[in-house]
Amino acid sequence: MRIVIAPDSFKESLSSKEVINTISNAFISEISDLTIIEVPMADGGEGTAETLIEATGGYFVEKDVLDPLGRKTKARYGITGDGKRCIIEMASCCGLSLLKPEERNPSITTTFGLGELIRDGLTKGVREFIIGIGGSATNDAGGGMLQALGFGLKDKEGKEVGFGGYELERVESIDFTKIDNNLKDARFLIACDVDNPMVGENGASYVYGPQKGADIQMVEKLDKALVKFSKVIKKVTGMDVSNIPGTGAAGGIGAAFLSFLNAKLMPGFEIVSEFHHLEEKIKESDLVITGEGKTDHQTKFGKVVSGVSKIAKRHNKPVICISGSYTEDATILYDYGITAIFSCIHQPDNLENIMKNARKNLNLTALNVAKMIKFLSKKGEEPPEYL
Template sequence: MNLLICPDSYKDALAASDAARAIAEGARRADPDITIDECPMADGGEGSLDALLGATGAEKRSARVQDALGRPAEAAWGWHPASRTGYIELAEASGLQALGPSERTALDSTTHGVGELILAALDAGAERLLITLGGSATNDGGAGMLVALGARLLDADDQPIPPTGAGLEGLARVDLSGLDSRLADVRVEAAVDVDNPLLGERGASAVFGPQKGASEADVARLDAALAHWADKAAECLGEDLRDAPGTGAAGGMGFAVAAFLGGELRPGIEMIMEQAGMDERLARADLVITGEGQLDGQSLSGKTPIGISRAARAKGVPVIVLAGRMAPGWQAALDEGVSAAFALADGPMALDEALERCAELLADRSENLIRTLQAIGR
């Protein structure tokens, strides 16, 4: 049997690469001669850089940047010299997980560090940039990134404003004369796992601001600031993209990538599968095992197991999902190419125990799955 193993991470428990390794261990316990292709995946959120590095063999590099609060930090990025492609994960520089609960402030965080990672890729000679937008701590509409790339955001006195969500309230003019000229010759694509617009009830501030420390009053203030940002961007660019799907991703970073960098917003799982050569991998596979922390009705909106399953269905390859938890609506996955899905817990257990035992549970489920297939002659 040729087994393709391509899980996402199991949040707070295992990275995707560790999850793939555990699944492979269980499969080999059942069948030492099984042929396994481990391909850790992601959908554009945290862990996407590692998935891209593993799938493409790109070099892992690092750069000194500002974190979401403007503090010095070291952030990783990827470089694929053969294709002149730079892989940038927003969460590496401006991620929410790097901040403690008391540090999360959607009003005052910035994507400046993401711009610094882009500069590092440009310095290496990048002709293409793939930017993954999940896991942000920010709500600045990509303003910090643009400032790092040479743009000037000025108030009524022609003085620079803070490139933060709150800082955008004082914006009077966008000056792109200093924007790094190398960007004009670079193809930019951004991986998004949501289709939210920039503003309104489904916008960046209302939907994602609270998890970044925004109060109800802060959300209203941030939404107004992003509307002002969109107005000034339209004045500068002659085009208004505030309503485009995905522009609300990562606190409005999707808007900045599309509007100012001319970037294409793509579903993250599709972009990462393309980089991983998923079509070729599926053509060799007899069975796929994928998974993530929770399978539910929301998984259909671009999550890894569903993206993998849709691609596998087109190739006629069965897919098994191993999920940390099966939540309401998971049955909808069965209409998207999932052959069967299983939760990991082998009995009643507290969340802490389930997280601690995640690798063990994955290996056991994988072993039992392969043994079941052997018993029925697959």
């Protein structure tokens, strides 16, 4: 029997690799004729870099960069084991988590730190980048990132503008003369799970500005600045990015990646699944096991469990979901290809104990699932006929 184990991490308790090891050990203890294909997954958000670097035997690089408010902070990025790809989580240098609630202010926050990480990767010879852009504290359309990479954002007097969303309204021209030469050979895949345009009522400022600290007056001014910057982009590149789906992601940084760095925007799950050749592995399997910390109706929106199950459904493979917990509305996932869902919570308990005992509880659930499959196999039928 060939089993693909492709879970997300159990947030704040187990990495995807630890989830795989726990499930794998439980199955090996019960089923002798077994081939396990391990595929640690992520959806492009928090934990994506760790998942991909661990899976490839890569390593992390730590660097001093500017945080969203222009203060020095330590951030890290990963380089895959073959040395060819750089994995960056934008939140590590430009994230909301780096700011106190009272410090949130997208009129002044910058993406400069992300540009510093990219530039450092370029100096190490890396030319392929995978960047997760979730959790940002910024609304500068990647202006700070561009500045760090050598793009000159000039005002009407030819002077460099400052940091933050408001400063975009002052940009009149873009100077390309000091761009990092290594960029010409670089390729970027951007994990983008939203389709918001750059500007307008469904754009970066109106939809995501409030959670980054913007009131309605600030939102209006930020959107006006993005409109102005989009016109400058069109003037210098010929590309109208103002209403392209995804350009409103992470405070408009999708627009900068598309127009200046020739990037490709893709859902995070698709990037990670292609990285691992997940579909090919599922196609050759007999059974797929996935899971996450909590499975509910939101899981269907681009999360690992729904992505894995959709691929499995295309190839008529049964899928067992083993999650920390699941809600009643998670049963909608049966329509997406999930065969059965199992919870790791076996008795009432507080969250602290549940998190502390995550590995033990996961092992117990996986063991029970393995015993069930073993029993069904002994009945003379392959598990897929029963599940």
